[in-house]
Amino acid sequence: MKAAVFYGAKDFRIENIEDPKIEPEDILIKVKAAGICGSDLHSYKEGIFSRRGFVMGHEIAGEVVEVGTKVKGIKVGDRVSPMTYGMFDISGACGKCFWCTRGQPQWCSSVGHKACGECGPCKSGEWWLCESNQRHMLMGYSRNGGYAEFAYVPYAKLGFNVFKIPDNLSYAEASFLDPVTGAYKWVNQGEPKSWETGVVTGLGTIGLAVMQVLKLYVSKVIVSDVSEKRLKLAKELGADVVINAAKEDPLKKVMELTGTGRSFSGKGGGCADIVMECSGVPFVLQQAVEMVRTGGRIVLVGLFEHDVSLNMNHIIHKQISLISSFSPGKQPGNVDIREALELMAEGKVKVKPMISHEFPLDQTMEGFEIQTKADESVKVIIKP
Ligand SMILES: [Zn+2]
Ligand SMILES: [Zn+2]
Ligand SMILES: [Zn+2]
Structure with missing residues (x-):
């Protein structure tokens, strides 16, 4: 083929x-x-x-x-x-190892399949090519x-x-289906409430899907990106406020819209309840830390190509939860998929x-x- x-x-x-x-x-x-x-x-x-x-x-x-x-x-x-x-499927978990006893059987070595350790690829360190393993690798x-x-x-x-x-x-x-399932799971990891304001930074497919799902839960969704095309689309798909980060300061704008937060640094910051970080741009994550309110949540969706330096004291003082999009969802993965498919079929996520x-x-x-x-x-x- x-x-x-x-x-x-x-x-x-x-x-x-x-x-x-x-x-x-x-x-x-x-x-x-x-x-x-x-x-x-x-x-x-x-x-x-x-x-x-x-x-x-x-x-x-x-x-x-x-x-x-x-x-x-x-x-x-x-x-x-x-x-x-x-x-x-975690049904093969041993129940006794380090991970199982910590309630995280997903990392138990009995879960999933293992490379044989003896074939050519295994011996040369290319375990993902091992025949007993290959069918279980990520498509x-x-x-x-x-x-x-x-x-x-x-x-x-x-x-x-x-x-x-x-x-x-x-x-x-x-x-x-894959990105919308992700969006559905990640938004739910942020535990959105109906009275809250959410910010979505970065409007690739993921950001646009996250924006649409988030909009189903919270009262206001603010989005930022540097692409006029994507901002226009976000607006059409239901974003309440769009910020062109190339033209205005997203942090300033979020502070205008959500109010100024409790200041631990003399600089204030915003009062967004949730920031869905979908850009993978180090500077944008730094801004997210300033945008989010004390006790707020940042869901780390975008992957970063470069290291990020963060003001850790702001994170500590503001009691911000940084949530990894890789951590398990609130329900089994296949349930998330079914619900995401339903949102797509019903036109709730376009x-x-x-x-x-x-x-x-x-x-x-x-x-x-x-x-x-x-x-x-x-x-x-x-x-x-
Ligand atoms: Zn185990
Ligand atoms: Zn092998
Ligand atoms: Zn993907």
Whole structure:
């Protein structure tokens, strides 16, 4: 099959690679749409996160073309979106180790699968290539993903790691299931209340999805970005106040809108209840610490390409909770996915307006290049 193979920063090569073969527990999908994720962009720009030689793409939707004999409830022709982390299963946890006794069985070494430790790849330190491990690696990072004609879903289980696409959503729209699920989970980690004001910094797909979900819970949502295009879209999608950080000081504006907080430093600061940090820009996180009220929450959604220096005393004095978007959600992952899909199907989170470009597989590099240009693109979809 044809695939865009990742070789490092700004280096995708369209190659013919072997078709994925499925086991009795798997399904094979003809990929119809694969969205470029912000995390994919880090790989594209810096060569980090994804592993060389693999096909990236984890935000995918497609048509089922082959179903393993042990799979239930999924048939050839079904329109589906696979989701890796809905499958997370801690039933194998030992109950006795360091992590299990601390109530964090997700890190127990008996959970999930292990590399064999004896094969060639294992001995050379490339454990993710180990045959007993490869099927369990994360799709689009250390296992082939969606920038290809076909993708397989190991251990396909309907409602856990495979979701049927509602009729009113196109494949391209359904490929947003991953970012919208993230947005739903992260907003809930911030424990929003109906009387609160939230700020979303950074309006990529994630920021725009986070903004729409947050708006369902709080009374006012303020957003900031430097892209006029994205700010305009945020406004159309329901943001109450948009701040162009290139033209005005977001901190000053947030203070105007939310009031000046208790001052521990002589400088005050804002009174936002929650800041959803979606930009991954060090300076913006520093501002978030000043924007948020005493006792407020900052959910760290964006990943950073560079180190951040923070005024730790402000964080301590203001009793700010910094919440990692990687920490477990309030409910099982597959429940988040189902609820996110419902929000999309009901139009409560609108994803279609975010699609700015579509490219065929051959032009994956062009797609990534335009995705790096925040003022020209929002979401780029690759259509193999
Ligand atoms: Zn993603
Ligand atoms: Zn354990
Ligand atoms: Zn091995």
